[in-house]
Amino acid sequence: MPSGHFTITLQAVINELGVEGTNGILSTFSCPINTDIEIFLKEKAINFSNQRIARTHLFLRESQRGLDLLGYYTLANKILTVSPKGLSNTAKKKLERVGILDNTTSLYNVAAPLIAQLGKNYTDGLDVVMLGDELLETACAKVMNVQEEIGGTLVFIECEDKPELLDFYMRNGFRTMESGLPSEKGLIQMIRFL
Numbered sequence: 001m002p003s004g005h006f007t008i009t010l011q012a013v014i015n016e017l018g019v020e021g022t023n024g025i026l027s028t029f030s031c032p033i034n035t036d037i038e039i040f041l042k043e044k045a046i047n048f049s050n051q052r053i054a055r056t057h058l059f060l061r062e063s064q065r066g067l068d069l070l071g072y073y074t075l076a077n078k079i080l081t082v083s084p085k086g087l088s089n090t091a092k093k094k095l096e097r098v099g100i101l102d103n104t105t106s107l108y109n110v111a112a113p114l115i116a117q118l119g120k121n122y123t124d125g126l127d128v129v130m131l132g133d134e135l136l137e138t139a140c141a142k143v144m145n146v147q148e149e150i151g152g153t154l155v156f157i158e159c160e161d162k163p164e165l166l167d168f169y170m171r172n173g174f175r176t177m178e179s180g181l182p183s184e185k186g187l188i189q190m191i192r193f194l
Contacts, residue, residue, distance in 0.1 A: 004061050004062070005059055005060065005061045005070060005129075005130065006059075006060055006061070007057050007058065007059055007060075007138060007142075008057070008058055008060060009049075009055055009056070009057055009058075010022070010045055010046065010049045010055070010056035010057070010058055010072075011049045011050075011055065013025065013058065014046060014049065014050070019046060022046060023042075023046070025058070025060075025067060025069055026041055026042050026045070026046075026069070027042065028068075028069050028121070028123055029041050029042065029069050029072075029119075029121045029123065030121060030122045030123040031119050031120065031121070031122055032122055033122070034119065037117060037118075037119035038119070040074070040117050041056070041072060041117070041119065045072075045074065045117075048074070048076075053076065054074050054075060054076035054116055055074065055075050055076075056072055056073070056074040056117070057072060057073050057074070057075070057138075057139070057142065058071075058072050059071045059072060059130060059135065059138070061129070068121075068126060068129075069121050069126075070120065070121055070126055070129050070130045071118075071119055071120040071121055071130055071135050072117065072118075072119055073115055073117060073118045073119075073135060073136075073138070073139040073142075074115070074116045074117035074118075075113055075114065075115060075116065075139070075142065075143065076113070076114045076116045077111060077112075077113065077114070078111075078112065078113075078114040078116075078156075079109055079110070079111055079112075080099075080108075080109075080110045080111075080112045080114075080154075080156050080177075080189065080191065081107050081108070081109055081110075082095060082099070082107065082108045082110065082177045082189075082191070083106070083107055083108075083177070084101075084106070084107075084108060091193070094153055094154070094193055095108045095110060096108075097153065098110055098111075098112070098151070098152055098153055098154070099111075110154070112152065112154050112155065112156055112191075113143045113146070113147075113152070113155050113156075114155075114156055114157065114158070115136070115139050115140075115143075115155060115156070115157045116158075118132070118135060118136060118139060118157075120132060120135060132168060133168075133171075133172060136168075136169075136172050137172070139155075140155055140172075140173075140192065140194060143155045143194065144194045147194065152194075153193055153194060154191050154192060154193050154194060155191070155192055155194060156174075156177075156189055156190060156191040156192070157169060157174060157189070157190050158187040158188065158189050158190075159187060159188055159190065160186070160187060160188070161186060161187075161188050166188065166190075169190050170190075172192070173192045174190040174191065174192045175190060175191065175192070176188055176189070176190050177189050177190065177191050
C-alpha cells in the first residue's frame with residue numbers, strides 16, 4: 001500500500017464516529033464505472049457490518065480536507081462449490097484439505113473467504129492514488145493473515161463476465177472454476193490459492 005495511506009474497518013469507524021459521521025465519509029465515494037459498488041458502500045455496508053454479515057475495510061489517507069476515502073473492500077464467509085473437472089492434481093489435493101467432496105454431486109464444498117466488494121473512489125481524481133492491483137492485493141493479504149489464525153488456503157471472488165474484469169483478476173493470480181451451482185446474477189467465480 002502506498003505510504004501515507006491506511007486501512008481501517010468500517011466497524012471501527014462506526015464505533016468512533018457513529019453512523020452519521022461514518023455516512024459523511026461514505027458519501028464522498030463515487031464509482032461511475034460500477035454503480036453497484038457505490039450503492040453497496042453507501043446503502044448496505046453499515047447494515048452488513050452491524051449484523052456481522054460481512055466486514056468492509058476502508059482505505060483512507062489524511063489530507064488538508066480531512067480524511068480522503070480512496071477505496072474499499074468487503075470480506076464475507078461463503079460456501080464455494082467447485083467441480084473437480086479440469087483441476088490439476090495439485091489443486092485437487094489443496095481442495096481436499098479444506099473442502100468436502102459431496103459424493104452425490106461429485107462437487108467440492110469449501111467454506112472460504114469471499115472478496116464480495118472491491119472498489120476505488122473516483123471523486124476528485126482519487127482513483128489514480130491507488131491502483132486496483134494494490135487494493136486487491138491488500139484484501140488478499142488480509143485473508144492470508146486471517147487464515148494464519150484459522151486455517152484455509154484460498155480466497156474467491158464473483159465477478160461479472162466482462163473481459164476487462166476477468167483479465168484484471170487473472171493478472172492478479174485468480175482463475176475461473178467450474179461451479180456445480182448456477183452463478184448468482186450471471187457472475188463468474190474465480191479462486192486464488194494463497
